[in-house]
Amino acid sequence: MVKTDLIRQQFPMLVQDPELVYLDNAATTLKPQCVIDAIQSFYSQRYGTVHRGVYWLCQQATQEYDTVRAQVQRFINAKSDREIVFTKGTTDAINLVASGAGNVWLSPGDEILITHTEHHANIIPWQQVCDQVGCTLVVAPVMANGHLDMVEFEKKLNHKTVLVAVGHISNALGVEHPVKQIIQLAHAVGAKVLVDGAQSIAHQAIDVQALDCDFFCFSSHKLYGPTGVGVLYGKKQWLDELPPYQYGGDMIDTVTFEKTTFAPPPMRFEAGTPPIAQVMGMGAAIDFIQGIGLSAIADHESRLLAYAYDVLKPCPGLRLVGEPTTGILSFTLDGIHPHDVGTILDSKGIAVRAGHHCAQPTMQLFNVSATTRASFGVYNTTADVDALLRGIQYVQSVMT
Amino acid sequence: MSRNLSQLYQSTILEHNKNPKNFGVLETATHVAHGKNPLCGDNYTLYIQLDAEHTIVDARFDGDGCAISKSSASLMMERIVGLNVQAVLDLCASFLNLVTTDQEADREALGKLKIFEGVKAYPVRVKCATLIWHAAQTALLRSGETVSTE
Numbered sequence: 062m063v064k065t066d067l068i069r070q071q072f073p074m075l076v077q078d079p080e081l082v083y084l085d086n087a088a089t090t091l092k093p094q095c096v097i098d099a100i101q102s103f104y105s106q107r108y109g110t111v112h113r114g115v116y117w118l119c120q121q122a123t124q125e126y127d128t129v130r131a132q133v134q135r136f137i138n139a140k141s142d143r144e145i146v147f148t149k150g151t152t153d154a155i156n157l158v159a160s161g162a163g164n165v166w167l168s169p170g171d172e173i174l175i176t177h178t179e180h181h182a183n184i185i186p187w188q189q190v191c192d193q194v195g196c197t198l199v200v201a202p203v204m205a206n207g208h209l210d211m212v213e214f215e216k217k218l219n220h221k222t223v224l225v226a227v228g229h230i231s232n233a234l235g236v237e238h239p240v241k242q243i244i245q246l247a248h249a250v251g252a253k254v255l256v257d258g259a260q261s262i263a264h265q266a267i268d269v270q271a272l273d274c275d276f277f278c279f280s281s282h283k284l285y286g287p288t289g290v291g292v293l294y295g296k297k298q299w300l301d302e303l304p305p306y307q308y309g310g311d312m313i314d315t316v317t318f319e320k321t322t323f324a325p326p327p328m329r330f331e332a333g334t335p336p337i338a339q340v341m342g343m344g345a346a347i348d349f350i351q352g353i354g355l356s357a358i359a360d361h362e363s364r365l366l367a368y369a370y371d372v373l374k375p376c377p378g379l380r381l382v383g384e385p386t387t388g389i390l391s392f393t394l395d396g397i398h399p400h401d402v403g404t405i406l407d408s409k410g411i412a413v414r415a416g417h418h419c420a421q422p423t424m425q426l427f428n429v430s431a432t433t434r435a436s437f438g439v440y441n442t443t444a445d446v447d448a449l450l451r452g453i454q455y456v457q458s459v460m461t
Numbered sequence: 462m463s464r465n466l467s468q469l470y471q472s473t474i475l476e477h478n479k480n481p482k483n484f485g486v487l488e489t490a491t492h493v494a495h496g497k498n499p500l501c502g503d504n505y506t507l508y509i510q511l512d513a514e515h516t517i518v519d520a521r522f523d524g525d526g527c528a529i530s531k532s533s534a535s536l537m538m539e540r541i542v543g544l545n546v547q548a549v550l551d552l553c554a555s556f557l558n559l560v561t562t563d564q565e566a567d568r569e570a571l572g573k574l575k576i577f578e579g580v581k582a583y584p585v586r587v588k589c590a591t592l593i594w595h596a597a598q599t600a601l602l603r604s605g606e607t608v609s610t611e
Contacts, residue, residue, distance in 0.1 A: 396479075397528075398526060398527035398528060398531075399527075400501050400503075400526075400527040400529075400586070400589065401470075401527050401528045401529070404466075404469070404583060404586060405466065405470070408463050408465070408466045415501070416500065416501050416502060417501075417502050424502070430502040430503075430504065430525050430526075431501060431502040459466070459470055459475075460470070460475065460478075460528065
């Protein structure tokens with residue numbers, strides 16, 4: 062059971078403004094004090110670079126930095142911390158795999174399979190690599206409720222499918238894809254699977270070995286950590302095969318003007334001075350959510366979803382887009398554009414996302430240009446849902 | 462309604478959002494431009510028909526967007542029919558000046574369009590108000606092109 066009153070006290074933004082109804086957690090989450098403290102204490106007490114010096118500050122920073130890698134490994138149950146690559150975020154992680162795959166795994170005529178409800182970050186990198194290599198981007202359709210059509214999905218898989226890239230949870234609709242089943246089916250035809258975990262990492266326990274995914278990507282800032290850092294998990298054998306993504310310091314073995322040999326993963330993929338403080342902040346964020354427990358968080362958010370569904374469904378003029386299975390609700394209000402909804406809700410201290418959610422193909426599928434989206438985090442309560450309902454009624458009163 | 466919000470959603474704006482003027486396709490248009498705001502999805506086509514003397518004899522707009530962008534387009538329709546090209550371009554400049562700068566705009570010339578001044582308090586919504594005006598400049602100067610407010 063999540064004690065939201067105690068949790069809310071840990072978020073300075075909610076302490077400073079208890080009236081704030083923050084419902085844009087699918088975009089980014091607020092930060093608890095422990096994350097802010099981790100960054101602040103590193104900068105103000107122990108700041109130094111990593112992997113570059115023999116002095117104490119540097120050694121201390123390197124040790125703390127590497128500790129977070131091992132922490133992430135345990136967090137998602139990877140076999141080895143060598144399978145954890147620090148990236149700028151989910152988008153960066155997907156681009157890293159897409160660009161490397163184009164060099165080593167893909168040949169003209171091969172296929173990459175995605176689903177219709179992917180975020181642009183899990184469409185465009187694959188589209189670009191398809192263009193460069195001469196592969197085909199194949200899109201698995203979803204049903205009218207936004208859920209993946211597994212019969213059609215299975216039909217799209219074939220011996221030409223080299224990679225399957227699928228969002229764990231659709232950011233625009235809140236629908237969870239059956240990734241375990243997808244991975245089994247894909248492996249049966251010899252395809253590798255990348256799971257975009259941006260929307261699941263802070264909302265359910267992730268076990269990459271149990272899933273048997275080949276890659277799993279997520280961002281720190283959606284799990285109560287800082288922006289600018291994220292994680293690419295990749296099975297060791299695949300990371301070993303992928304070429305470097307960027308070139309520079311920290312990722313080399315030896316360098317001469319004639320030839321450079323590269324460090325093994327994960328360092329091969331971490332060129333340049335990394336976001337050290339942000340990695341430490343992410344470590345604090347993982348401690349924070351593990352302190353609450355991901356199963357408790359999942360229970361809490363699923364209760365909120367059920368409550369919101371019951372409260373909002375009867376609201377006249379409100380249409381839910383898709384049938385969400387997680388704490389993300391996308392909706393339209395008859396005759397009122399989502400941007401007007403967003404602005405008017407904001408005037409009542411309610412923060413929601415209004416727009417296409419970086420998922421234009423999903424919007425086209427449901428024949429809307431945009432939706433309003435409310436998404437839950439660990440600190441949200443049924444009072445926030447009640448405020449949203451009152452806000453929606455207010456929007457309707459202003460606009461009609 | 463808070464003061465800022467009531468400045469934004471004035472009754473004229475709400476009325477034009479519900480019943481936009483000259484809404485639809487103009488088959489006889491001589492000048493056309495497409496305006497879109499990729500971040501929010503506002504998406505309009507502006508149709509202008511000029512006669513031999515460069516006077517606007519008819520104008521329509523078609524597409525989809527928020528109350529601010531739609532009412533801005535609708536109020537433009539009310540204003541520009543009967544004006545010559547230069548007068549419309551001047552009006553575009555005055556309108557953009559009104560909502561995007563702190564300079565004193567030509568308020569007399571803007572007339573009813575002054576109501577959009579309230580959008581200044583909402584920086585992200587300025588693009589909604591200006592979209593159709595950028596489209597008008599494009600239609601009259603580079604007909605056939607798409608203009609984006611990003």
